Amino acid sequence: MRLHRNLVFAVVDGLNLIFNEGEYADKVVEKLLKRDKRWGARDRGFIAETTYDIVRWKRLYSEIAEVNAPYSRPNLFRLFAVWAVLRGIELPDWKQIELTPARRIKGRFDELSQIRKFRESIPDWLDEIGVEQLGEVRWTKELKALNEKASVVLRTNTLKTTKENLKKLLQEEEITTDIVKGYQDALILDERKNVFKTAAFSKGNFEVQDASSQKVAYFCEVKSGLRVIDCCAGAGGKTLHLAALMENKGQLIALDIYENKLKELKRRAKRAGAHNVETRHISNSKVYKKLYDSADRVLIDAPCSGLGVLKRNPDAKWKLEPEFIDKLIKTQREILTNYSKMVKNGGKFIYVTCSILPQENEQQVAWFLGSKEGEHFELESQKTIFPSESGFDGFYMARLVKK
Numbered sequence: 001m002r003l004h005r006n007l008v009f010a011v012v013d014g015l016n017l018i019f020n021e022g023e024y025a026d027k028v029v030e031k032l033l034k035r036d037k038r039w040g041a042r043d044r045g046f047i048a049e050t051t052y053d054i055v056r057w058k059r060l061y062s063e064i065a066e067v068n069a070p071y072s073r074p075n076l077f078r079l080f081a082v083w084a085v086l087r088g089i090e091l092p093d094w095k096q097i098e099l100t101p102a103r104r105i106k107g108r109f110d111e112l113s114q115i116r117k118f119r120e121s122i123p124d125w126l127d128e129i130g131v132e133q134l135g136e137v138r139w140t141k142e143l144k145a146l147n148e149k150a151s152v153v154l155r156t157n158t159l160k161t162t163k164e165n166l167k168k169l170l171q172e173e174e175i176t177t178d179i180v181k182g183y184q185d186a187l188i189l190d191e192r193k194n195v196f197k198t199a200a201f202s203k204g205n206f207e208v209q210d211a212s213s214q215k216v217a218y219f220c221e222v223k224s225g226l227r228v229i230d231c232c233a234g235a236g237g238k239t240l241h242l243a244a245l246m247e248n249k250g251q252l253i254a255l256d257i258y259e260n261k262l263k264e265l266k267r268r269a270k271r272a273g274a275h276n277v278e279t280r281h282i283s284n285s286k287v288y289k290k291l292y293d294s295a296d297r298v299l300i301d302a303p304c305s306g307l308g309v310l311k312r313n314p315d316a317k318w319k320l321e322p323e324f325i326d327k328l329i330k331t332q333r334e335i336l337t338n339y340s341k342m343v344k345n346g347g348k349f350i351y352v353t354c355s356i357l358p359q360e361n362e363q364q365v366a367w368f369l370g371s372k373e374g375e376h377f378e379l380e381s382q383k384t385i386f387p388s389e390s391g392f393d394g395f396y397m398a399r400l401v402k403k
Contacts, residue, residue: 224249236265243274308394361396
């Protein structure tokens with residue numbers, strides 16, 4: 001493989017923004033790919049995959065390269081050199097890349113690969129929490145799975161088409177997919193491609209949504225005619241799936257504290273043909289208090305550490321801090337307390353996170369059931385989707401019934 005200067009420089013520029021400026025990897029990559037219109041699919045693929053790879057293995061590569069944050073430009077090139085050597089790529093004779101001791105790099109890699117926190121490239125504190133919460137065996141398995149590249153999974157919009165028809169439509173646009181066993185609406189891409197430029201996407205025939213995330217709407221047990229509230233709707237991935245399962249019948253209220261995300265949800269709902277979605281911005285507590293004792297289903301896709309989705313957001317493990325998880329647990333409890341009041345008698349309340357830590361999941365539900373507000377509820381079902389078992393994102397779901 002021959003390295004091209006402009007592509008490598010783009011990767012190094014991106015790493016600087018992510019590691020030193022604190023920008024999010026997905027946003028940085030999105031910007032980088034627009035830098036040169038002459039780049040083809042292979043060039044853009046190199047930039048995206050290399051940037052994500054180095055972000056994912058930041059700690060391991062930093063140890064091998066013997067560099068620390070904040071990273072100078074020469075140090076970022078050293079990280080790139082480690083990445084290239086470990087993939088057997090011949091380094092060019094550029095002044096930015098010093099003489100690289102390939103044998104020493106491989107030796108250090110073999111040595112550090114014996115230690116989990118280096119092998120799986122994870123901060124010490126997070127490794128300790130994982131072991132404490134999940135045990136050595138489970139945590140080791142999950143870390144390995146979370147460092148694998150995420151698949152691109154599509155969710156068929158059943159308001160407009162069927163899974164089988166969507167597969168044919170995409171095939172006509174030279175995008176091949178496979179049906180995912182056990183997931184009613186999912187198709188998985190055989191090869192990464194820009195599906196957002198397809199006619200099938202512009203017509204609202206599908207959304208990009210991980211297979212585990214697609215399990216949530218089914219877990220809510222919705223049906224036509226119900227009043228359903230999605231409390232932390234964001235840009236509406238799960239909201240739109242709920243609308244499809246409700247067949248556009250009934251009322252689906254999407255709440256969020258971020259108005260800009262709800263604007264994006266409206267745009268997506270229009271494309272998807274989801275006509276029963278109503279957005280409400282939580283500008284103050286009156287917005288949700290008006291809905292107390294009124295909903296058949298209340299979904300809380302709670303803010304969380306995101307540890308279940310590290311394979312698609314590898315920079316999250318470098319942005320997380322122990323204090324942040326403590327704050328999250330407090331926030332989750334406030335949300336459970338306030339939003340559960342929207343469920344009417346006989347209705348169901350669904351608590352969801354994309355974390356695999358029990359302290360954000362089972363332990364939060366147990367805390368809620370032992371609280372004053374939780375005494376009116378019974379736990380009907382709960383499950384954790386582990387990346388090592390599913391091959392997809394990690395999720396936790398609990399469904400509670402109001403007595």
